[in-house]
Amino acid sequence: MKFKVFREQLLKPLQLVAGVIEKRQTMPILANVYMSLHKDGTLSLTGTDMEVEMVVRVVLDNDFTPGEITVPAKKLTDICRSLPDESEITLELKDERVLVKSGRSRFQLSALPASDFPASDSRQNEISFQCTKHTIKRLIEKTGFAMAQQDVRYYLNGMLWEISANRFRVVATDGHRLALSENTELQTGINDVYSCIVPRKGISELARLLDDNEDNVDIGIGPSHIQVSSEFFTFTSKLVDGKFPEYERVLPRGGDKIVFGPRAELREAFSRAAILSNVKYRGVRLLLNDSLLTITANNPEQEEANEEVVVDYHGEELEIGFNVSYLQDVTNVLESETIKFTLSNSNASALIEEPEGGDSMYVVMPMRM
Numbered sequence: 001m002k003f004k005v006f007r008e009q010l011l012k013p014l015q016l017v018a019g020v021i022e023k024r025q026t027m028p029i030l031a032n033v034y035m036s037l038h039k040d041g042t043l044s045l046t047g048t049d050m051e052v053e054m055v056v057r058v059v060l061d062n063d064f065t066p067g068e069i070t071v072p073a074k075k076l077t078d079i080c081r082s083l084p085d086e087s088e089i090t091l092e093l094k095d096e097r098v099l100v101k102s103g104r105s106r107f108q109l110s111a112l113p114a115s116d117f118p119a120s121d122s123r124q125n126e127i128s129f130q131c132t133k134h135t136i137k138r139l140i141e142k143t144g145f146a147m148a149q150q151d152v153r154y155y156l157n158g159m160l161w162e163i164s165a166n167r168f169r170v171v172a173t174d175g176h177r178l179a180l181s182e183n184t185e186l187q188t189g190i191n192d193v194y195s196c197i198v199p200r201k202g203i204s205e206l207a208r209l210l211d212d213n214e215d216n217v218d219i220g221i222g223p224s225h226i227q228v229s230s231e232f233f234t235f236t237s238k239l240v241d242g243k244f245p246e247y248e249r250v251l252p253r254g255g256d257k258i259v260f261g262p263r264a265e266l267r268e269a270f271s272r273a274a275i276l277s278n279v280k281y282r283g284v285r286l287l288l289n290d291s292l293l294t295i296t297a298n299n300p301e302q303e304e305a306n307e308e309v310v311v312d313y314h315g316e317e318l319e320i321g322f323n324v325s326y327l328q329d330v331t332n333v334l335e336s337e338t339i340k341f342t343l344s345n346s347n348a349s350a351l352i353e354e355p356e357g358g359d360s361m362y363v364v365m366p367m368r369m
Contacts, residue, residue, distance in 0.1 A: 001037050001067025002092040003060055007102070010089060011080045013056035016233070017047035018073040020054045020205055032070035034117040035091075039066050047073055048118060052202050054209075055234040068114035071098045079107055120236070123227065125220035129188040131168065133217055136228070137210040139170045140203060142181035142360045145329045147200050148174035155242030158199040161226075163188055171247050177326045178247060179333075181360040196221055197244055202237030209233055250363060252351045255342035260312035260355060261293060263339045267331035269307035273297040274324045276305040283367045284324040288343075289317050297324065320346045321369035327352075330362045 017033050025031045034046040043058045076098075080089065083102050090101045093111065100107040140159070148156035151174065160171040169182035198206075206228060220227045221239075228235045273284050277297040287294040291314070295307040320343065330352050331339065342351040346366060353361040 001035070001065055001069055002090070003037055003043065003064035004062040004088055004090050005043070005058065005060060007080055007083050007085065007087040007089055009058055011077070013045050013058055014073070014077045014080055016056050016205075016208060017045045017054050018077045019208060020047040020049055020052050021073050022049045025049075029070060029112050029116045029118070031072060031074070032112055032117070033073040033076065034068070034070045034114060036068040036114070037064060037066045046117070049201075050118065051199065051238050052205055053120060053234075053236040054205060055236075057232050067093055069093050069098060070112045070114055070117050071109050075109060076100070123220075123222050123225050123236075125222045125227070127163065127188075127190050127194050128218065128220040129163065129186075129190060130216045131186060131219055132214045133210045133230075134212045134214055135168065135183050135186065136217070137207065137212060139168065139181050139183065140207045140210075142333050143170050143172045143179035144203055144207065145333070146172040146174060146177050146179035146362075147203065149200070151175070155197055155240055155244055158197040158240045159203050160195060160197055160244045160247070161221075162193060162195045163190055163221075164193045165190055171244070173245065173247065173250075176323065176365050177329075178250060178363040179330075179360070180247070180251075180362070183359065194221065195244070196226060197240035197242060198226055198237060199240050202226070202235075206235055206237070209235055250349070251361070252342060252344065252349050252363060255344045255348070255351060257288070257315050257318055257341075257343040258313070259288065259293070259341040259343065260338050261309060261341065262311075263331055263334055263337060265309050266293075266339065267328065269295050269309050270324050270327050270331060273305045273307050274328065276303045277324050281367070282323045282325050283321050283369050284327070285319060285321050285369050287317070287319045288313060288315075290314055318343060318346065320350070321367040322350070322364055323367055326364045330364065334358075334360070 036044045041060045046055045087102045092099045098109040098111050151157055162169040167184050168186045171180045217228050217230045224239055226237050273295045276299055278299045285296045293309045293311045298304040336354040338355050340353050340355045349363050349365045
């Protein structure tokens with residue numbers, strides 16, 4: 001195997017593939033990237049941790065010799081990253097070692113046989129449909145922050161994907177807050193409602209692959225896997241085997257205290273109040289009066305922050321506590337100038353959303369202060 005490629009052509013695909021590979025491996029081969037150069041000039045780079053697999057393809061237009069090999073992913077990525085912009089790189093397999101040359105730089109990397117690299121299982125999809133990259137990226141950005149991290153309730157360490165004939169909905173929750181976003185303009189051709197849980201790492205790596213253009217990708221989902229593919233990449237992840245909570249039951253109903261507030265001002269006020277909140281619990285107290293929201297934070301050092309924001313509210317007084325980080329996360333992803341809070345009492349969750357026609361909603365549980 002031998003080929004030439006410009007640094008920029010190779011570096012980004014390598015970084016995408018290397019992101020999947022875990023630093024600590026049970027098998028040495030899993031620290032390597034599998035490189036396969038086909039007769040048509042397509043160079044495929046594959047990385048896997050046996051749970052998530054990433055394949056990125058690069059089309060070469062120089063002379064090349066087909067072949068396949070695996071090389072240490074991190075070392076090759078670091079070499080490419082350290083070379084000057086617009087460098088031309090020559091990579092050649094010689095005597096079971098890989099020679100990397102660029103200008104006056106020479107590197108020899110150890111290699112492991114391509115036959116040792118774990119082969120992809122043949123997978124059967126139960127459903128398949130097309131969707132734009134922008135749609136998936138937006139749904140992930142709107143909800144991904146609410147996924148749990150290393151929760152013993154393993155089904156929370158991921159994101160629920162729920163697909164029906166004309167709706168693509170995603171939901172994430174860590175048990176203290178919930179984020180829901182959906183696209184209702186998609187025509188999937190799926191008759192029933194199909195749902196699966198995509199693990200946290202899979203969501204993170206998929207988000208790195210996607211951009212904001214309107215190109216379609218193919219999505220296939222089977223009993224234990226999800227696959228998203230385009231001309232230039234194929235992403236595959238195992239699914240979380242578990243039952244996601246019945247999230248619709250926790251969506252607050254019948255809240256009688258409706259507040260409309262300026263999103264940018266609220267976001268900044270929450271950010272400033274957070275500075276003096278308790279580092280461990282991150283609690284802030286919200287006091288709601290006619291047309292005024294007062295945000296108060298304090299900490300064990302007896303320091304205190306007070307912020308006042310003029311809001312559209314007419315009703316009885318309400319005092320309620322929240323984790324300020326959760327409120328910041330929501331105000332960071334909502335896009336409207338005004339946001340709507342629906343509240344019931346100091347012990348009930350808040351529903352936060354855009355005032356009209358929004359595609360997302362957020363539930364935040366209160367804190368005892």
